[in-house]
Amino acid sequence: MSRRVDAVVVGAGPNGLVAANVLLDAGWSVLVLEAQQTVGGAVRSDRELHPDFVHDTFSAFYPLAHASRAITSLRLEDHGLAWEHAPAVLGNPFGDGQWALLHRDRDRTAAGLEAQHPGDGEAWLDLCRTWDRIGDSLVDGLTSPFPPVRAGARLLPALARSGGLDTVRRLATPVASVGRELFGGPGGALLLAGNAGHADFPLSSPGSGVFGVLMTMLAQTVGFPVPRGGAQSLTDALVTRLRSRGGEVVTGQEVTRVVVRGGRAVGVQTRDGESYDAGAVLADVIASRLFGGLVPAEHLPARLVRGMRDFELDPGTVKVDWALSGPIPWTGRPDAVPGTVHVADSVEEMTETLAQVSSGVVPDRPFLLTGQMTTSDPSRSPAGTESFWAYTHVPQPGMTRRDAGEEVTGRWDHDDLERFADRMQARIEARAPGFGDLVAARRVMGPHELEARNANLVGGAINGGTSQLHQELVFRPVPAMRGRAATGLPGLFLASSSAHPGGGVHGAAGANAARAAIWAHRTRRLRGRA
Ligand SMILES: Cc1cc2nc3c(=O)[nH]c(=O)nc-3n(C[C@H](O)[C@H](O)[C@H](O)COP(=O)(O)OP(=O)(O)OC[C@H]3O[C@@H](n4cnc5c(N)ncnc54)[C@H](O)[C@@H]3O)c2cc1C
Numbered sequence: 001m002s003r004r005v006d007a008v009v010v011g012a013g014p015n016g017l018v019a020a021n022v023l024l025d026a027g028w029s030v031l032v033l034e035a036q037q038t039v040g041g042a043v044r045s046d047r048e049l050h051p052d053f054v055h056d057t058f059s060a061f062y063p064l065a066h067a068s069r070a071i072t073s074l075r076l077e078d079h080g081l082a083w084e085h086a087p088a089v090l091g092n093p094f095g096d097g098q099w100a101l102l103h104r105d106r107d108r109t110a111a112g113l114e115a116q117h118p119g120d121g122e123a124w125l126d127l128c129r130t131w132d133r134i135g136d137s138l139v140d141g142l143t144s145p146f147p148p149v150r151a152g153a154r155l156l157p158a159l160a161r162s163g164g165l166d167t168v169r170r171l172a173t174p175v176a177s178v179g180r181e182l183f184g185g186p187g188g189a190l191l192l193a194g195n196a197g198h199a200d201f202p203l204s205s206p207g208s209g210v211f212g213v214l215m216t217m218l219a220q221t222v223g224f225p226v227p228r229g230g231a232q233s234l235t236d237a238l239v240t241r242l243r244s245r246g247g248e249v250v251t252g253q254e255v256t257r258v259v260v261r262g263g264r265a266v267g268v269q270t271r272d273g274e275s276y277d278a279g280a281v282l283a284d285v286i287a288s289r290l291f292g293g294l295v296p297a298e299h300l301p302a303r304l305v306r307g308m309r310d311f312e313l314d315p316g317t318v319k320v321d322w323a324l325s326g327p328i329p330w331t332g333r334p335d336a337v338p339g340t341v342h343v344a345d346s347v348e349e350m351t352e353t354l355a356q357v358s359s360g361v362v363p364d365r366p367f368l369l370t371g372q373m374t375t376s377d378p379s380r381s382p383a384g385t386e387s388f389w390a391y392t393h394v395p396q397p398g399m400t401r402r403d404a405g406e407e408v409t410g411r412w413d414h415d416d417l418e419r420f421a422d423r424m425q426a427r428i429e430a431r432a433p434g435f436g437d438l439v440a441a442r443r444v445m446g447p448h449e450l451e452a453r454n455a456n457l458v459g460g461a462i463n464g465g466t467s468q469l470h471q472e473l474v475f476r477p478v479p480a481m482r483g484r485a486a487t488g489l490p491g492l493f494l495a496s497s498s499a500h501p502g503g504g505v506h507g508a509a510g511a512n513a514a515r516a517a518i519w520a521h522r523t524r525r526l527r528g529r530a
Contacts, residue, residue, distance in 0.1 A: 002275035005029045007517060008268050010255045010294070011284030011496065013041020013456065017238035017249075018070055018507030019282045019495045022514035024245040031276060032247065033268065035254035039239055041284070041454055042462065043505055045230030049443045050323040053381040055389065056231040057453065058319070058462070059505055060371045061224040061340055063215070065234065067139050068506035074241060081237035082228040084377035086339025089219045092190045093431045095345065097332030100187030102216070104223045117185025124188055131217040133162040138214070143501050143508035145516065146474050146483030175212035176203040176347050186346065192216050193350050194342035197367055199467035199503065200314040200393065202358060203351045207469040224340050226376045234505070254455075258283070258290075258492060260299040265491035268294075280491050280517040284510065286456040286464050287311055287477040287498035291487075301488035307478030312471055314503075315357050316412070316447040316460035319391035320421045323441040327386055328372065330432045339376035343368035343390070343427050356404055357393045362420070364404035366392035368427055386438075390424055396459040397447050412446040412460075420446075456496060463503025464496050476500040485513035486520065493517050 007023050009016045012034035020030045038044055042058035049055055065071045066083075090102040098116065103109050106128045114121025137158050141151035159167055170178060175196040179189025193203055196212030227233040239249055253274070258281050259267040267277040283290050288311055291297070297305045327337075344350045344367045353363045370390040373380045380387040394400075400410025407419045421444040429435045445453075447460030456464060465477055474483040476499060483500040485493045495513035497503040 002267065002277050004277040005031045006278065007031075007280045007282060008033060008276050008278040009282045009284060009495065010268060011035070011041060011456070012039040012239075012249055012251070013284045013454075013496065014043050014235070014238065014505045014507050015495050015497060015510030015513075016041070016282070016284030017235065017242060017510070018074070019284070019510035019514040020242050020247050021074055021238065021245070022511050023517065024242060024247045026514075026518050030242070030247045031278075032242070032249040033253040033255050033270060033276075034249060034251045035455060036453065037251050039249055039251060040232060040235030041456065043231045043235045045232040049321050050441045053323040053385070053387045054230040054373070054379070055321045055387055055443070056371070056373065058450070058457075059231060060373065060389065061226060062234065062505050063218040063222050063224050064504040064506040066222040066225055067218055068143055068508055069140065070143065070507035070511035074238070076234070076237040076241065079237040079240040079244070081233055083225040084228050085223050085225055086337065086372065086376040088334065088336040088338040089223050090191065090194075090340045090342070091334065091338035092194055092342040092344060093330055093332065094186065095331065095431055099332060099334055100190045101334055101336070101338060102191055102219050103336060104220070106220055109220065113183070113185065113187045116187050117183065120183045120185050120188050123182045127182065127213070128217065128220060130162045130167060131213070131221070134158045134167070135217055135221065142214075143506055145485065145512045146500060171210040171213060172206055173209045174204045174206060175201070175208040176351055178209045178212065179347055189347050190342070190344065193347045194344060195219065197342070197344075197350060197354065198369065199463060200354075200358075201468055202354050203347065205468060207467070207472065211467070226339065226373065228377055229379050255294060258295045260295065260489065263299075263490065265295070265489055279521065280493065282493045282495040282510075282513045282517060284456075284496045286458055286496055287494065288313070288458060288465075289455060290494065295489065295492065299489055301480060304478055304480040304488050307480045311477055312466045312468075313396055313458055313461040314463045314466045315393040316396045317391055317450060317457075317462050318394055318412075318417065318420055318424070318447075318460070319389060319445045319450070320424055321443045322388045322439055323381070324386040324388050324438040325440050326384060326438050327375070328388065328428070328432045328438070329434045337372065337375050339372055341370045341372065343370060343431060354393070357395055360395045360399050360401035362394055362400055362403040362405065362408045362410060363392070364423070366424055366427065368392050368424060370428070390428065392424060394420070394447070394460070396461070412448055417444040417446045464498035465502070467502050472502060473500060476502060485509070485516040490520070
């Protein structure tokens, strides 16, 4: 006989774990089933590369977790989570010894930009003041289910007070243009564009501006914090809280089917043949594997199935981890060293690189997002060493037309990965001569390795589907869902980053799914069907 719980959550990523916590707080019995042997989804750490070094296997910096009520309301600090900050938040070296640097102190950031171009300091502070007026309600609006009535009601007057339509226009402007409009020197524009590059927007597209401003201003207001001890500590705090409320997490349990009976999701089956009955199923699963995969298309609304034919993944990813025997010898290494370092020569170069990726070309000058983790949190490796990573985007497997560097086939096999990792490393070496001499060990993960470690990272897509405007907000993941967690199959809720508001560790998709399940249960009870 199969076991019955109020809710089964499929997948123990941050969204699944937040969903489970919200349901437990509402008094539900909850079972979380995770396919991997380790909980956390893309929020995990390991010591595989070197026993003395902690590496975050996937994500590393958590400004969104700090800003999102879905996570802050869980008070994870009471469950063992502690945060650390690097001396400076973020930097982009120009190569000539100068840097664009973002400090948690906005006056210090502004002073650096002012020194590079008169007027840029005041432009930075002006952007910060606008953010002070609209930031909280904008973040709330973006993380609420659609329509975001309450947050919208707060946001509209805030926008009116902070420039009205001029501010709305600026947020709708592509990030490359925002940078040009606001700043005369290269620093401010590079900081904005680099932060937009954390998602997969072409820098000349609408949507890139609001995302670039959002990430940059979060960097300025909450920093880019990291969990002490590694990303796994954030996951562990979510699991500790969940267990303290009676929730259960079982690893090594891949769900292969959502059971549908009488037009309703009523449970799940696992690869091991276990069955679980549930009042609701919350899927922390990428939309393309859930709809038509775990749930056969005949059980889903026709409009959703049609919409999924146009569902677009975000690009693939190559991530390299290094164990370094010393601090990185950056040219012009700043006194306050940033935790996050973007490697790009200019906004124009970034624009070209991201356009290459979206047109199936492997970039010859990849834009690198890198993390100096021991600089951010001294517990990650022995004193005087650095636990370091860099990742960059590449075309999805099977989508490569050519390599702009003429060495990579696009198969992303071992040889491709090593050649491409050398190309990434050469970009760092150019900014930090002597880098290669410090490498004690290196691990390269490409699209296939990432997906093998987390089935949601299909072809190395890290955001559960493209973040571009045509698949965001009310269009996410498909227009049939209208930016909500309810899937149209009663009892089934989409809780992953494929749901609005998309990728990033903010837990909002999980919290929205949990609330939708609670709401649906109440409505059903009122109708006498539960
Ligand atoms: C390399 C990389 C770097 C990133 N950097 C950052 C960063 O610095 N900051 C940030 O905020 N975000 C970052 N992100 C994005 C962020 O990690 C993700 O958006 C976030 O983890 C999504 O959470 P999720 O719970 O929706 O899914 P995931 O974290 O992907 O978790 C999904 C879980 O579900 C499990 N699962 C899937 N299918 C099944 C099934 N059928 N049965 C059972 N279990 C299943 C998977 O094994 C996985 O554990 C990064 C992502 C990657 C890959």
